[in-house]
Amino acid sequence: MKKIIALSAIVLVLLSACNSNKTNNDDSPATPYTPPVGVDGKVIASLKPVIDSYLQLKNALAEDNAKSAAKAGNEITSKLEAVDTADMTSPQRTKYNELADDLKENAEHIGKNADKIDHQREHFEMLSKDIYDLVKVFGGGRHLYQEFCPMYGKSGASWVSESKEIKNPFMGADMLNCGEVKEELK
Numbered sequence: 001m002k003k004i005i006a007l008s009a010i011v012l013v014l015l016s017a018c019n020s021n022k023t024n025n026d027d028s029p030a031t032p033y034t035p036p037v038g039v040d041g042k043v044i045a046s047l048k049p050v051i052d053s054y055l056q057l058k059n060a061l062a063e064d065n066a067k068s069a070a071k072a073g074n075e076i077t078s079k080l081e082a083v084d085t086a087d088m089t090s091p092q093r094t095k096y097n098e099l100a101d102d103l104k105e106n107a108e109h110i111g112k113n114a115d116k117i118d119h120q121r122e123h124f125e126m127l128s129k130d131i132y133d134l135v136k137v138f139g140g141g142r143h144l145y146q147e148f149c150p151m152y153g154k155s156g157a158s159w160v161s162e163s164k165e166i167k168n169p170f171m172g173a174d175m176l177n178c179g180e181v182k183e184e185l186k
Ligand SMILES: [Cu+2]
Pocket: 109, 110, 119, 123
């Protein structure tokens, strides 16, 4: 009996650690999207496919689909190569080049590990940080959100999403709705 009580206590703690999946289905943005001031339209247009592929990757991981994740990872790599840096300002280009190197490295690892979803998720965590920084500088071409899951790794992990509805790319079906919206990215 004691064992059962102890076990249910553990289960309760685990459940409450993840009770933040407030159902917020209001996905209709109140305001139309406006890109950050000072970013050239051509740059925004060439970065959009990178964000598209990132979101595909994020959704594939949420579906525990390592094969689609690998495909999206490879797409990120090729889309990054097509980004228009000529129309960036000098500080923008410096920042972009810095991020692009890391983005490519992590995207390549994800592309090469179509049978190792845990490994893909490790790289996705790093990739997501750089995507967040990229969106902060250049915008994401649409309304985006930074979301956070406290259950992944040692101290939790963040990702970027097109939806306020949590579909956790780090936990997949195990804890699909675990997480919360941390920031609306503008
Ligand atoms: Cu790797």
